[in-house]
Amino acid sequence: MQSKLLESFTFAHFVYAELHSPKNESQKGEGSHSPEVVEEQRMVDVKRAGRDPETRSVSLLEQKRKVVSSSIDVPHARRSEEEVDMDKVTAAMVLTSLSTSPLVRSPPVKVNEGLSSSWKDNGSAGPFTPSSNSSSGGYWSWSAPSDQSNPSTPSPPLSADSFKPFRVPSLGGVGGGTAGPEDPSLEEQDGSSLLFDEPIPRKRKNSMKVMFKCLWKNCGKVLSTAAGIQRHIRTIHLGRNCDSDCSDGEEDFYYTEIKLNTDSVADGLSSLSPVSPSILSPPPPPSPLPSLCQLPDSQRPPQSSDTKEPHAGGTTPLSRSAPSALYLIHTDHAYQATAPVSIPSSCSNGSACTSFAPNNSSSFSISWQSPPVTFTGNTVSPSKSQGFGEQRSQTIAALSSPPRAATALSRKVRGEGKKCRKVYGMENRDMWCTACRWKKACQRFTD
DNA sequence: GTTGCCGGGAG
């Protein structure tokens, strides 16, 4: 493994190898390091692929989404011109690879752990340890601080569209120089906390489903993955047949994220949309379980707060040729109109409902800025001249909201009488009525 | 903190 690694680092990244190879044998004693190795191998692949168009497709399939975070960090850390170029290429490739894999969201946890450990190792085993300075560390010392500054920045992959930021380098030619180091560190906190608080959350069906809707005129296609929608836009609307290589990220402006509350909505949507069921990926990872809200949060911020930095830099294409986003945005609100019904229930505990925080409404998320402007009630007006999208959405709203409202009202008030639990106690649980045993409404001592 | 129980998962 090590030798392979070294080989692959021959060109631009011999540096990288230099930093690692001396330590590689000794540093492995900490914990789960196999992921690390794999991760590094992946990174190498990406880099190489950036250089070699032929290997690209192969490596793309292999590394998929996981490279993402690492690939963005590396350039940040060392900003040589080469690295910048690589950065662009890498970002583009990541996009491409993502588009080939609808699985983007499911497994980030494990990956991140591996990643973070890998980066931490980078930091700790870096050339700054006195021992390693002997060889070549001194020369590269300039890069080491940045290595350490963002050692574990794996947060991006956490979210569904976390890859968006990676498009950035290719967009504005950020050049790696302007990117502030603050953002990674900030993200680091969120990501890690989210990740490590609940390593293996109980699998629970999430009622939230994130879809991505094409805003192009008369299209309205809805896909379950951002990558998919990007590709759709790129190929169908932007007429670009080439890979994401030649994409400048413009696609991002032509789709929007939709959050669907209920399964019924999702079903309705999926059945309405021309998406083949096979493309549909499972609902967003149920990972942060107590933080049902938190999950969507973590998905949204990357889109806005994180992407904001680059996007704010240049208010780009949106203005020039945004498709008839208007009616479609309206449609989106119609989708969201179902949200107010459920949001109180899921967010009333005040845990993490920052998804609608004002700071999130960056230039990117037009659709979030002006909530139910036109769609204020659950009432479905029997208007006949509805737009296609509108009509669809209203149907959906009508489908989804009533049950929600009903359930909100129908929570049984707590009975004041003693129940099995109180009467018999926990130790005599077998004497409880079955309902009590199953934590249902007591059947024995009804009120 | 405890208790009742809804919603939903597992089998």
Place this chain on the structure above:
DNA sequence: CTCCCGGCAAC
């Protein structure tokens, strides 16, 4: 369907 439990709201 039974069995169980997370998590919420009321205490």
